[in-house]
């Protein structure tokens with residue numbers, strides 16, 4: 159090059175090109191800048207200038223501000239999370255315009271920004287939103303619709319704002335109806351953060367001290383996990399008689415249970431079906447002692463399992479009290495407890511029930527629209543069909559990758575359990591975290607679950623297409639083949 163002098167303060171744009179390998183585009187989105195810098199190298203030092211400090215993303219400041227103002231324990235996904243500000247169907251978009259496939263969001267049951275839900279919320283917002291002690295059509299119409307999805311005897315609905323509140327109220331209803339305070343709960347479960355729902359939560363992934371710190375009114379039975387735990391595979395049939403014996407022992411020790419609570423399909427373990435007949439035996443035992451059967455359907459209910467609208471249907475039982483939330487509001491804070499009239503009436507012994515915004519006009523309009531969409535757009539069938547296709551793809555991956563110990567689940571509630579050894583089933587915890595991070599780079603939102611955080615929790619919006627789940631299966635295949 160010929161030496162030339164440029165006037166001072168002339169702006170120079172310099173681009174480096176690697177002598178071989180991929181050629182960089184003229185401009186890249188900030189999310190990809192670091193990766194391209196690795197390929198291209200630093201241009202500054204070649205011109206005798208200091209190296210640039212490297213790209214800094216505007217979201218970095220936002221994250222720092224978040225850490226300053228939001229409680230640390232209020233978690234967010236990922237150490238370096240993309241800043242997601244938009245969603246559509248099963249897709250999420252970050253502020254750089256990168257599109258991610260959302261495979262984890264059971265809260266967004268009908269898909270992000272569903273036009274019917276947006277329209278229902280907007281319309282009702284313009285008309286009226288108020289506390290739910292007023293008399294308006296929405297709460298009644300929505301109550302009737304929810305009750306119609308349940309067996310006839312579950313005819314009375316309470317509205318609250320979240321899953322934690324729904325479980326809390328379900329427990330308090332059982333206590334009020336029986337006049338007792340003891341509760342039997344399945345271990346390794348998460349039921350919420352409020353006082354009572356937290357008391358029956360023993361998942362060590364959510365609280366490492368969970369088992370040692372239970373209040374004296376909480377009694378537990380083993381997690382009926384047929385893949386790991388005391389009884390595996392065909393042996394899992396032993397969980398039910400052992401739980402029954404435990405309940406008998408708890409009663410013999412003087413604690414008469416107000417109720418028994420568990421997820422009707424083991425969501426916290428990654429979508430593991432309870433052993434066949436488990437709830438029939440355990441519900442019968444708790445009822446024999448005068449207690450009530452409480453079903454936590456917060457994750458698994460509402461069509462997600464594909465073949466069954468409610469998880470308890472898979473077990474061939476009818477609970478006394480059902481707690482629902484998450485997907486019923488498609489991201490809007492909404493929870494419901496459904497029970498029999500005589501149980502609901504017993505709450506009066508505790509006083510008067512109201513939840514200011516539970517079932518408010520806007521919440522009821524959204525809940526109604528969500529249920530309509532699930533029913534009219536055939537989303538339960540979609541969960542069954544697309545879920546079966548995805549499960550088959552994951553099973554197929556399992557034949558090539560020994561790290562896949564088992565594919566769990568039903569419909570669009572699936573779990574891929576990673577193990578270091580298929581015999582011992584040692585959980586592949588670190589590997590699962592790394593796989594989730596790699597999947598994010600490949601454009602898929604996925605998170606670990608389970609007490610060992612070694613299961614991919616696959617619970618996308620119910621409208622997810624076959625093409626999208628194929629993208630996820632391909633991304634997982636690529637990760638397992640090329641490393642994480």
Ligand SMILES: Cc1ncc(COP(=O)(O)O)c(C=O)c1O
Pocket residue numbers: 320321322323325348349350351421425454456457483484
């Ligand atoms: C099974 C189950 N029950 C209850 C809850 C609590 O729901 P929320 O987070 O809406 O309070 C959760 C939340 O993850 C859950 O998974």
